[in-house]
Amino acid sequence: MTLENISCQKSFGGWHKRYRHRSSTLNCDMVFAVYLPPQIEQGEKLPVLYWLSGLSCTDENFMQKAGAQRMAAELGIVIVAPDTSPRGAEVPGDPDGGWDFGHGAGFYLNATQAPWAQHYRMHDYVVHELPALIEASFPVSEQRGISGHSMGGHGALVCALRNPGRYRSVSAFAPICNPMTVPWGEKAFSRYLGEERSQWRAWDASALLAEATERLSILIDQGDRDDFLITQLKPETLEAAAKASSHPLTLRRQAGYDHSYYFIASFIEDHLRHHALALGRSVD
Numbered sequence: 001m002t003l004e005n006i007s008c009q010k011s012f013g014g015w016h017k018r019y020r021h022r023s024s025t026l027n028c029d030m031v032f033a034v035y036l037p038p039q040i041e042q043g044e045k046l047p048v049l050y051w052l053s054g055l056s057c058t059d060e061n062f063m064q065k066a067g068a069q070r071m072a073a074e075l076g077i078v079i080v081a082p083d084t085s086p087r088g089a090e091v092p093g094d095p096d097g098g099w100d101f102g103h104g105a106g107f108y109l110n111a112t113q114a115p116w117a118q119h120y121r122m123h124d125y126v127v128h129e130l131p132a133l134i135e136a137s138f139p140v141s142e143q144r145g146i147s148g149h150s151m152g153g154h155g156a157l158v159c160a161l162r163n164p165g166r167y168r169s170v171s172a173f174a175p176i177c178n179p180m181t182v183p184w185g186e187k188a189f190s191r192y193l194g195e196e197r198s199q200w201r202a203w204d205a206s207a208l209l210a211e212a213t214e215r216l217s218i219l220i221d222q223g224d225r226d227d228f229l230i231t232q233l234k235p236e237t238l239e240a241a242a243k244a245s246s247h248p249l250t251l252r253r254q255a256g257y258d259h260s261y262y263f264i265a266s267f268i269e270d271h272l273r274h275h276a277l278a279l280g281r282s283v284d
């Protein structure tokens with residue numbers, strides 16, 4: 001497990017760093033970003049929040065636009081932002097050249113269909129390979145939270161729901177809530193998982209929530225001026241599943257906000273506090 005440091009900037013007393021490594025899960029080189037708050041230099045083992053970005057993003061969007069570093073430094077939380085898919089010349093992308101499938105659109109699942117299955121295993125990368133690498137390479141604890149945006153908000157929900165006990169906290173911004181029934185999800189799932197729709201349920205947050213055993217409380221923010229709200233995101237499906245199974249869900253509809261990182265930056269502090277509380281950090 002060799003990590004190659006490719007950049008390093010001081011931020012709010014801590015460090016923003018990017019690393020490249022060979023992923024055995026994805027069969028390609030991957031880049032991730034990590035924010036190490038100042039407490040890391042005092043020998044404390046800190047908890048880690050994994051952030052999963054949305055369609056067309058890399059590790060850079062969140063770190064550059066969400067404005068999370070100030071609060072992460074205050075709360076003493078490490079943030080890790082992986083890429084959104086396997087990449088590189090050896091990794092097939094969307095044959096139609098779209099931005100909603102292939103490179104930048106791994107959907108945080110394990111593909112079962114050729115030619116995607118050889119590389120597109122973002123679930124196992126995010127849930128297993130990356131945390132093992134982070135926990136072996138940095139002075140962090142095994143306390144993990146997970147959050148994300150849009151495709152990544154859905155990814156965060158699915159990673160938590162599929163792996164009870166692995167995360168202490170979960171939240172999402174404008175997640176795709178029921179991908180089995182919307183164009184982004186139908187395009188990705190039919191290719192990554194095949195045409196048999198019964199196989200899709202295991203990767204759909206609303207279907208998983210209906211059968212969840214662990215009662216991890218979920219925080220979601222959703223802008224009501226989000227262009228994707230009705231056609232792609234459908235938060236009402238997750239809300240109905242949570243209600244039917246008495247799962248703790250706080251879904252906040254935020255008036256006037258769209259799908260962008262301007263929206264995320266407006267509420268990231270609340271999400272970091274939600275995670276900090278569950279991860280055992282003191283929150284004033």
Ligand SMILES: N[C@@H](CCC(=O)N[C@@H](CS)C(=O)NCC(=O)O)C(=O)O
Nearest residue numbers: 054055056057061099150151260261
């Ligand atoms: N690339 C698409 C937009 C896709 C999009 O809105 N991506 C969201 C996630 S679903 C995002 O976070 N974009 C990157 C950014 O705003 O920095 C386009 O050109 O229309």
